[in-house]
Amino acid sequence: MKDIAKFIAGFGRFQAKYFRKRHGLFSHLCKGQQPCAMVISCSDSRVDPAMLTDADPGELFVVRNVANLVPPYHHESEAPGIRGAIELAVKGLGVEHIIVLGHSRCGGIQALMDGEGITEHRYEFIGAWVGIAKRAREQVLRELPHKSPELQARACEQAAILISLDNLLTFPWVREGVDNNTLALHGWYFDIDTGELLEYSAETAAFGSLVSGHSYGQGVAA
Numbered sequence: 318m319k320d321i322a323k324f325i326a327g328f329g330r331f332q333a334k335y336f337r338k339r340h341g342l343f344s345h346l347c348k349g350q351q352p353c354a355m356v357i358s359c360s361d362s363r364v365d366p367a368m369l370t371d372a373d374p375g376e377l378f379v380v381r382n383v384a385n386l387v388p389p390y391h392h393e394s395e396a397p398g399i400r401g402a403i404e405l406a407v408k409g410l411g412v413e414h415i416i417v418l419g420h421s422r423c424g425g426i427q428a429l430m431d432g433e434g435i436t437e438h439r440y441e442f443i444g445a446w447v448g449i450a451k452r453a454r455e456q457v458l459r460e461l462p463h464k465s466p467e468l469q470a471r472a473c474e475q476a477a478i479l480i481s482l483d484n485l486l487t488f489p490w491v492r493e494g495v496d497n498n499t500l501a502l503h504g505w506y507f508d509i510d511t512g513e514l515l516e517y518s519a520e521t522a523a524f525g526s527l528v529s530g531h532s533y534g535q536g537v538a539a
Contacts, residue, residue, distance in 0.1 A: 335374070345375075350375050350378070350410065351375070351410065351411075352375060352376055352377055352378040352406075352410060352412055353376065353412060353413050353414065354376070354377055354378070354412055354413065354414040354415070354416060355377070355378045355379070355380070355402075355403070355406040355407075355410075355412045355414070355415045355416070356370075356377050356378070356379045356380070356415075356416045356418055357380050357381075357382075357385050357387060357399075357403075357415065357416070357417050357418065357481065358379065358380075358381050358385050358417075358418040358419075358420075359381060359382070359383065359384055359385040359418070359419065359420055359423055359425065360381045360382055360383055361420060361423065361424065363420070363509060364418070364420045364507060364509075366379050366381075366416075366418055367379065369418075369507060369514075378402075378405075378406045378410060378412060380398075380399060380402040380403075380406075382399060382446075383424075383425040383443060383446055383447065384419075384423055384425030384426050384429070384446075384447055384450065384477060385417055385418055385419050385420075385423075385477075385478070385481065386399075386425075386446065386447070386449045386450055386477065386480075386481055387399065387403070387417065387449075387480075387481035387482075387484045387485050388400070388449050388484060389484045389487045390484070390487040390488040390489070400488075403415075403485070403488060403491065404488075404490070407488075407490055407491055407494060407500065408490055412500070413499065413500060413501065414500070414501050414502075414503060415485060415491070415500065415501075415502050415503070416502075416503045416504075416505055417478050417481045417482055417485075417502075417503070417504050417505065418505045418506075418507065419474050419475065419477060419478040419504075419505070419506045419507070420474070420506065420507040420508070420509060421471060421474060421506075421507070421508045421509045421510060422470075422509055422510075423470075423474050425443065425446075425447050426447070426450070426453075426470060426473050426474045426477060427470055428440070428443050428444070428447055429447040429448075429450055429451065429453070429454050429473065429477075430454055430457075430466070430469060430470050430473055449480070449481075449484075450473070450476070450477035450480050450481075452476075452480060453473045453476035453477045453479075453480055454473055456476055457469050457472045457473045457476060460472075474506065475506055475515075475517075475524055478504040478505075478506060478517065479504060479517065481504075482502050482504050482517075485502055486502075503516060503517075504516065504517035504524075505517075505527065506524055508530065511530035512530040513526055513528065513529055513530035514526070514527045514528040515527060
């Protein structure tokens with residue numbers, strides 16, 4: 318097993334860099350949180366929403382799960398964690414934005430593309446969870462049957478983001494916020510290979526570059 322001392326030392330650096338130097342911020346955060354956005358992202362260790370957006374503590378309310386999926390709204394006990402988090406973010410914290418953040422080379426989507434039969438042999442729970450996005454897999458196999466597995470996986474990763482956005486709108490208080498223009502939904506896709514950030518546009522029905530892979534500190538792409 319790898320030595321966990323690296324992370325303990327890292328916490329010491331966090332204390333020195335953030336907690337001590339920005340004690341005023343943390344004193345303010347002790348009184349409560351008021352994040353302006355919720356991010357639903359993948360559990361993948363390569364995709365940290367706070368790091369990718371350079372967000373300060375208190376700015377993002379983050380929920381992470383395999384393949385950044387959102388199940389549809391209902392009152393049953395299945396997946397209460399993600400549903401409860403969405404409820405707290407919208408009803409309790411009053412976030413103004415919900416971002417579904419997907420990414421390339423997603424292991425959860427790859428499990429979906431492999432098919433539930435293969436998945437069940439390797440895992441106990443992943444197959445049922447990624448099945449939330451099975452419509453994305455079916456669409457990709459129907460529309461892109463002759464494309465490479467890599468291109469199919471990328472298409473499925475992006476289609477799964479749209480399913481999660483659709484499922485968010487089944488939550489009545491999310492739909493109410495969107496209809497009242499007090500809440501905005503966003504579909505983002507991080508390309509690990511190029512460093513590019515893409516955003517889904519309902520007008521073009523496609524993902525387009527939000528920040529190019531060549532920006533490197535230059536801000537949002539034109």
